[in-house]
Structures are given as structure tokens and as C-alpha cells.
Amino acid sequence: MDYDVIVVGAGVGGLSAGAVLAREGLKTLVLEQADDVGGCAASFENSGFHFDVGACIIEVLKAHASFYERLGLRMEDYITFLPNDPLYELVDILSGERFTVPASAEGTAEIIGRYSKVDALAFMRFMREQGKLMDAFTDAVFTTAQCSAVDLLKVFGKCPQAIPNLRYLMFPFNKVVDMLFVHPFTRRLVCNSSVIGGLPPSRQAGMMLWQTYAEHTGMYYPRGGMGAVPRAMARALEDVGGEIRLASRVDRLLLEKKAARGVLLSDGTAITSRAVVSNANATNLYFKMIGEEYIPKLVAKGLRSYELSPSCAVGHLGLDYRPPMQAQHIMALADPELIDLFWSDIFGKGIAVPQSVGLISCPSHMDSSLAPEGGAALSFITMAPRHPQGASWSEMKWDYLELGIDMLDAMYIPGIKEHIVFKTIATPEDFEKRLLIPDGSIYSYSMSILSQMIFRPSNRSKCIKDLYLSGASTHPSGSVPGALYGGLLAADLALKDLNGRWRG
Amino acid sequence: MRKTCAILLSTLLAALGLWLIAIGMMHGRFSQEQNRSIVSLTLMGGFAVVLVISLVLSRLADKDYRVLFTPAMVLLSLGLLLLGVFFAFMEMMVSADTYSILLLVFLTCYGLAMIMNGVANYFLSQRVYRLYFFEFVRSLPYVYYRYRI
Numbered sequence: 001m002d003y004d005v006i007v008v009g010a011g012v013g014g015l016s017a018g019a020v021l022a023r024e025g026l027k028t029l030v031l032e033q034a035d036d037v038g039g040c041a042a043s044f045e046n047s048g049f050h051f052d053v054g055a056c057i058i059e060v061l062k063a064h065a066s067f068y069e070r071l072g073l074r075m076e077d078y079i080t081f082l083p084n085d086p087l088y089e090l091v092d093i094l095s096g097e098r099f100t101v102p103a104s105a106e107g108t109a110e111i112i113g114r115y116s117k118v119d120a121l122a123f124m125r126f127m128r129e130q131g132k133l134m135d136a137f138t139d140a141v142f143t144t145a146q147c148s149a150v151d152l153l154k155v156f157g158k159c160p161q162a163i164p165n166l167r168y169l170m171f172p173f174n175k176v177v178d179m180l181f182v183h184p185f186t187r188r189l190v191c192n193s194s195v196i197g198g199l200p201p202s203r204q205a206g207m208m209l210w211q212t213y214a215e216h217t218g219m220y221y222p223r224g225g226m227g228a229v230p231r232a233m234a235r236a237l238e239d240v241g242g243e244i245r246l247a248s249r250v251d252r253l254l255l256e257k258k259a260a261r262g263v264l265l266s267d268g269t270a271i272t273s274r275a276v277v278s279n280a281n282a283t284n285l286y287f288k289m290i291g292e293e294y295i296p297k298l299v300a301k302g303l304r305s306y307e308l309s310p311s312c313a314v315g316h317l318g319l320d321y322r323p324p325m326q327a328q329h330i331m332a333l334a335d336p337e338l339i340d341l342f343w344s345d346i347f348g349k350g351i352a353v354p355q356s357v358g359l360i361s362c363p364s365h366m367d368s369s370l371a372p373e374g375g376a377a378l379s380f381i382t383m384a385p386r387h388p389q390g391a392s393w394s395e396m397k398w399d400y401l402e403l404g405i406d407m408l409d410a411m412y413i414p415g416i417k418e419h420i421v422f423k424t425i426a427t428p429e430d431f432e433k434r435l436l437i438p439d440g441s442i443y444s445y446s447m448s449i450l451s452q453m454i455f456r457p458s459n460r461s462k463c464i465k466d467l468y469l470s471g472a473s474t475h476p477s478g479s480v481p482g483a484l485y486g487g488l489l490a491a492d493l494a495l496k497d498l499n500g501r502w503r504g
Numbered sequence: 505m506r507k508t509c510a511i512l513l514s515t516l517l518a519a520l521g522l523w524l525i526a527i528g529m530m531h532g533r534f535s536q537e538q539n540r541s542i543v544s545l546t547l548m549g550g551f552a553v554v555l556v557i558s559l560v561l562s563r564l565a566d567k568d569y570r571v572l573f574t575p576a577m578v579l580l581s582l583g584l585l586l587l588g589v590f591f592a593f594m595e596m597m598v599s600a601d602t603y604s605i606l607l608l609v610f611l612t613c614y615g616l617a618m619i620m621n622g623v624a625n626y627f628l629s630q631r632v633y634r635l636y637f638f639e640f641v642r643s644l645p646y647v648y649y650r651y652r653i
Contacts, residue, residue, distance in 0.1 A: 171633075172632060203635055203636060203639045302651075305649060450640060450644065455643075456650070462652055463652075463653075
């Protein structure tokens, strides 16, 4: 065998899995089809402006800390995280009113208190009780691999206090919000947590309100842009003895008696290994890299049953000035009912409208080195259907970008149009082609309750031996901390199986 | 559908369900011929009341809920009618003991079903629960396949 373990994909999940395996003394190779590491968490540079491909916020810093700790390294030697304070600027899409949300829970409660004293108290109670509980539960979810129903029970074993509070898991997001808060402003304020989770409030599990809690425990941006995160992880991986090969696209998995025994690259090179960790999307892995003929029919049926999370179009603008932003991020503030309506009547029907600007990120607001002197790099993320009505993305992308810029100018940053010196857009089609994710859905499968945990593709494949899964399409789910923990879980399972076998 | 309407209908269904269970439980008493008319009266009356009220309320229900609500309520009321006819025949055809056992089994089960229907109506008539529930139900047939991946 050429290697002990081959990791397919140098996204955050693949890098965390590869680094842990290399640290444990396994000869590990990480293969990446692109020219840079990171996948959805990568950055790119154009005309002196540095933009983030997809992810643009770091939450759950302990995920990164535990990664470096597992490797016996100091996080500070590899990366610096700059704290976001204020967290974001909110713009009410109906009234145009603006609010700045501070990092401290007390500060946010004070803003809520301007509208409702009762809700301000409820918010602080939420942060002390329900939010803390949700955090403990999420922690248990993140750190428990999901391969069987027993693993699901283990989550509740780690966090037994969640059992009497199952209503937060079983009830929809907007109902949980209604249980906790009364004023429309507070409902709108916390509803962004639902959209960040990739579902509208009526279809999202109430547990996602955890996002509001997590934000107030710390939101960060890495110095050097989001791409600094995977680059630092890659450096750590190499420091513990792992190897990374860029521009090496894996076409097929090599199988021997239904066990993964290496990969076949697109240039025809075969590399053998004792086990494979795949950070690729599970649908691509099973249907393209393995082949439907090698997997049971019910597995194929299960993979086809998933609804994908929404796809996005991201506009990137290089500016010759620093826009007057109070925070790195500007978010739209809308009623949960309005978000639901948009989801069902516009996005759900394949209508592409740049009015769906949900998040504006200005990386150079945090780190001025990400743009030329006096300028700024700014990206805006819109929800965009993969197959829009009427025209293809290649036909309409530039018009869409212009409409998006008009929207920015009219609603969020007046006057920005006059300062654009560079512009480009990444459509769902581009995400699909460049990152090899079906329909360009950066969160992969939907985050609905029956697509989570044991109902998401298992971290240890149940039909191909010695194959382990990490990344957005497996447990714990999409997002940077989700992918990072997924890699750690896959690595732990691989270590347990491989070490056990070798000892035997 | 307004929450007050949903509460009224759910209360009616639950009350009718409880009454059916009560009749079923008191099977010994209703196996006496003179009390059997209460059974038929309850079932036939229940059919008419549930059908009329649900047809009226279905006009007030949201469009997506009406698709589920109207057929479900029509079926539920038809079930009462069928039970009424069934027990009217059984009255003539079976012994008092058999009649009482049939009452116990059928009416208790149908009463429970009506109570559950009332509870389901309360939640599903509210959009906030309905969309989440529909999403859940849509994925339900696939959970086993997903579990096997």
C-alpha cells in the first residue's frame, strides 16, 4: 500500500481528518482537485482585493482550539482570530431602520429593551438558560459520530438535560421564538439564525436558535481572510507529517471486495491505501466515485431522497473607498412570515431576485490588508435557485450582479455604485463546477430534522468497508465548525478501526 | 382557520370522542335493548354535526390545510355514519354479550381516533406547526434508507 489513509478533498473537514490521522503516525495523503485548500472556506485574490469564496464568519472557536490541541500544537502559532464587535449591522428591509448588534448579550438586551422590557429580560434569561442548554446539546452533537441509533442515544447521554427540553428540537423555529419572545422586533432580530441555518423559520428546528446564543459567545474573522483558516490547518497537517497534493482530482475510489483501497486520479494515476476518508459530497462520492452498481439500492434511494439546502450567488466588489459600515457584516432584518413567503413564493419557484441579499461581508473592515490602501473588498450573498426560471446563470449572471449592486446602493450602502473598481459574481453553477457540490448547495443536504444526525450519511460508510466520511454532507452538517468536527469524528472512527485491526 | 375556530372544532371532536369512549366503556349498560337507541342517536347525530361543522369550517381553512382537512373530516364523519349503520344491524343480529363487546372495542377505538383528530386539527390548523409537520411527513418514508447510508 502507498499510504495508510488517503483523504479526498482538502476542505476544512478533510484537513482536520488528515491532520489527526497524520499526528497518530499514519502515513496520510490529502488530495485536492483545486489549486488551493479550503473548498467553501477558501479565499481568492483579484486586482489586489481578497474575497471569501463562501464562509465569512467563524463561530464556535473551541472547534479550532480542539483541533490544534489534538495535534499538540498552539493555535496562536498558526492563525489569529479577530473578534467581531459589533457582531453585525442590521437593516430593516421595510423601514430602512438600522441597528448595530453588539457582541455582548447585555448590549443586545439593551437594544431589545428599547422596544420591549419583557423581551430584554427574556433574552437574558435565554442566554443564561435555554441558550446554554442548546449549546451543551450542540456540543454533544458535534462530538459524537453518528453511525447507529445507539450513537443518537449517546448524544442524550452526554446531555441528559436536553431530554425534558425536547420541545426546542421538536417544535419549529418560529414557534420556539414565539414561546420565548413577544415583541415583533425581537422575533425579527433572532430570525436571522434560522436563515443562516439554511431553512426558513417555519421549516427550521427550534434548536437553531442556538445560533443566536453562539454568536454572543464570540464571532471572529481570521487575519488574512477566511482562506487563512484552511491554509493554517494545511500547515499544521504538514507539520505533523501529513502530505497534501493540490490539483489532483479523484475520479474513482479503488475497491477491493467492497472495501476502499485507494483512489484513481483523473490523470490515470492509481494510489493505494488501507482506508479512505472522503470529504467530497456524499452524493458525488457514492454515485460518481464509487458507482451506483457497487452500492445497495436502498442506499441509492436514500441519497436521492435528500432535499438540498439553498444555493447562493455571491457578488464580489472591489471598492476605491471604505464604505461607512458599523460592522464587518450587514444583515437584512425581516419578519419570519416574510422570510417564509419569500422562500415558498419566490425562491421555491425558481425565481432569481437579487432582493434576497441576506448578508453583506466586508473582510477588509476587519483586516485592512485584504484590500489596496484606502479601498475595501466587499461581498454580498443572495439566495439564488440553481435552475432559475427563464434563463440560465451563464446568460443572466452579469445582469443579476448589476441588479444586486443597485439593491446594495438603494438599501444598504448608498453611493457604493460610484466606488466600484472591480466586480465579479459566483453563481450556483460556478459553485457546482468549481467545488463539485450538487446544485452549488454549500450546506449540502437540507438541515431539516430528518436529514440530520443518524439520517445524514454516516461518518463510517455502512456499505463500503474502510471508507469514512467528513464534510458538509455528513454528520454534524455544513458550516465551518460542523465540517471541522466531522473531520475529527471520521478520523477517530478510522483510527479505532485501523488500530484495532493492526493490533489483531 | 382562526385559532378560535380550531379550538372549537378540536373541543367538539374531543368531546364527541370522550362520549364515544364513555358509551363503549359502559357496554354492559347499553347491551340492554332500551338504551341502544342512545348509541345510534350519538353516531348518526355525530355524523351530521361533524360533517356540517367541518364543511363550514373548511371554507375558513388555509388553502394548503383545506386539501387535508376536508377529506379527513368527511372520512371521519362517514366513519360515524358507518358505525351507526353497523350497530343498527348488529342490534338485530347478535346477542347482547356480543353487542356489548363490539361496542367496547369499536367505540373506544373510534373515540380515541376522534380525540387524536381533535389534537391534530388544533396543531395543523396553525400554519406555524403545519409547514414543519408537512416537511417532517415528506421525509418520513425515507428515514430508513437514509439510516442505511
